[in-house]
Amino acid sequence: MRKSEIRELLKVTQDPEIISFAGGLPNPLSFPIDDLKGIVQTVLNNHGKVALQYGATHGVNELREAILERSVKEGMKGGMSMENIMITSGSQQALDAVGKIFLNPGDIAMVGLPSYLGGINAFRSYEANLIGIPLDKEGMRVDLLEEKIKELIKQDMTVKFIYTVPTFQNPAGTVMPGSRRKKLVDIAHEYNLVIVEDDPYGKLRYDIPPVKPIKAFDDEDRVIYMSTFSKILAPGFRLAWIIANEDIMRKLALCKQAQDLCTAPFSQYIAYEFIKSGLLDLHIMRICEMYKPKRDIMINAIKNYFPAGYSCNKPKGGMFAWVTLPEQIDTEAMFLDAFKEKVAYVHGKAFCVDGGGGSSMRLNFSYSTNEQLEIGVKRLGAVIERKMKVLCR
Numbered sequence: 001m002r003k004s005e006i007r008e009l010l011k012v013t014q015d016p017e018i019i020s021f022a023g024g025l026p027n028p029l030s031f032p033i034d035d036l037k038g039i040v041q042t043v044l045n046n047h048g049k050v051a052l053q054y055g056a057t058h059g060v061n062e063l064r065e066a067i068l069e070r071s072v073k074e075g076m077k078g079g080m081s082m083e084n085i086m087i088t089s090g091s092q093q094a095l096d097a098v099g100k101i102f103l104n105p106g107d108i109a110m111v112g113l114p115s116y117l118g119g120i121n122a123f124r125s126y127e128a129n130l131i132g133i134p135l136d137k138e139g140m141r142v143d144l145l146e147e148k149i150k151e152l153i154k155q156d157m158t159v160k161f162i163y164t165v166p167t168f169q170n171p172a173g174t175v176m177p178g179s180r181r182k183k184l185v186d187i188a189h190e191y192n193l194v195i196v197e198d199d200p201y202g203k204l205r206y207d208i209p210p211v212k213p214i215k216a217f218d219d220e221d222r223v224i225y226m227s228t229f230s231k232i233l234a235p236g237f238r239l240a241w242i243i244a245n246e247d248i249m250r251k252l253a254l255c256k257q258a259q260d261l262c263t264a265p266f267s268q269y270i271a272y273e274f275i276k277s278g279l280l281d282l283h284i285m286r287i288c289e290m291y292k293p294k295r296d297i298m299i300n301a302i303k304n305y306f307p308a309g310y311s312c313n314k315p316k317g318g319m320f321a322w323v324t325l326p327e328q329i330d331t332e333a334m335f336l337d338a339f340k341e342k343v344a345y346v347h348g349k350a351f352c353v354d355g356g357g358g359s360s361m362r363l364n365f366s367y368s369t370n371e372q373l374e375i376g377v378k379r380l381g382a383v384i385e386r387k388m389k390v391l392c393r
């Protein structure tokens with residue numbers, strides 16, 4: 001296993017003087033603390049004895065039912081009953097469980113280039129062979145994916161699953177269009193593969209209408225879908241869910257029994273009451289209202305302060321901007337320069353299983369104040385400018 005670079009970086013960014021664009025942290029001002037005071041009281045009054053007890057491995061039924069109802073409304077297909085839903089202690093636990101049940105040492109999982117670092121680390125801990133497929137503006141290049149799968153099959157290699165974050169991808173911010181989602185499901189069908197759809201950001205939409213999950217194209221029940229309350233409520237609850245067909249779910253449940261017996265029922269009842277009271281959807285709207293201007297401030301500041309030669313997406317949702325600088329700039333090496341100027345980011349290489357991404361960086365815009373976004377990008381722009389001057393000498 002390798003150290004998580006993000007965890008290590010987060011340690012150094014604890015210094016309050018550092019403006020950190022490094023973590024994937026929600027803004028603490030978005031936490032609905034006042035609403036939760038009432039909800040916690042309701043949970044203790046109405047469910048106290050069960051909420052404080054050990055719970056079932058699959059999770060609290062009321063919450064599973066509420067998630068089921070919402071997922072069906074979103075058009076998800078495949079087995080869609082309570083039996084197909086398990087509550088997990090964060091999506092990170094779900095990723096680890098997927099790794100544990102599918103991956104033997106040397107097995108192949110296909111991931112994006114770049115890809116979520118926590119997913120990469122979870123799968124690597126089972127000694128998987130991770131093969132990266134480049135992304136373009138519309139997410140994973142499914143044409144290249146198919147070519148690669150064919151090549152691997154010819155070499156008698158076992159591909160187990162395709163891992164993707166199709167909506168407001170972490171770190172690249174891309175959104176896969178419906179046609180590509182459908183094509184991905186067709187490829188999985190053709191080569192008998194499972195798709196692992198990781199969707200923590202789908203609800204954090206700023207400029208586009210709702211996007212159907214890949215699981216909405218899942219006529220064959222081969223998509224494992226996971227999402228989390230971390231970005232739409234608060235990560236401190238450590239609460240997420242996974243949806244899968246019954247065969248996979250049986251194995252996931254066995255795995256979870258060994259991992260932690262059950263996810264905290266207290267957190268689960270809070271989430272359930274939050275949904276039942278109608279607060280969740282209202283809260284998601286509030287988060288989007290808070291993050292959209294933050295996204296705009298960061299993107300405008302990049303335009304104003306970064307020297308020419310970079311490329312940057314304008315993410316339509318989520319929490320990250322992905323910036324690629326001229327290729328002579330090594331963003332890993334530049335991190336220390338930025339750190340001296342009291343601004344932090346995550347360098348692109350951390351997200352790329354092929355060792356690429358060396359001149360890219362991920363910038364989080366949800367956590368900082370609006371003022372910090374402007375100042376931090378300005379500092380970073382100055383660091384890049386100095387670096388470019390040195391390199392051009």
Ligand SMILES: Cc1ncc(COP(=O)(O)O)c(C=O)c1O
Binds near residue numbers: 090116165229235
């Ligand atoms: C793509 C992706 N998957 C999973 C997670 C883990 O989320 P959780 O807090 O539910 O463990 C994150 C967290 O940032 C993420 O970005």
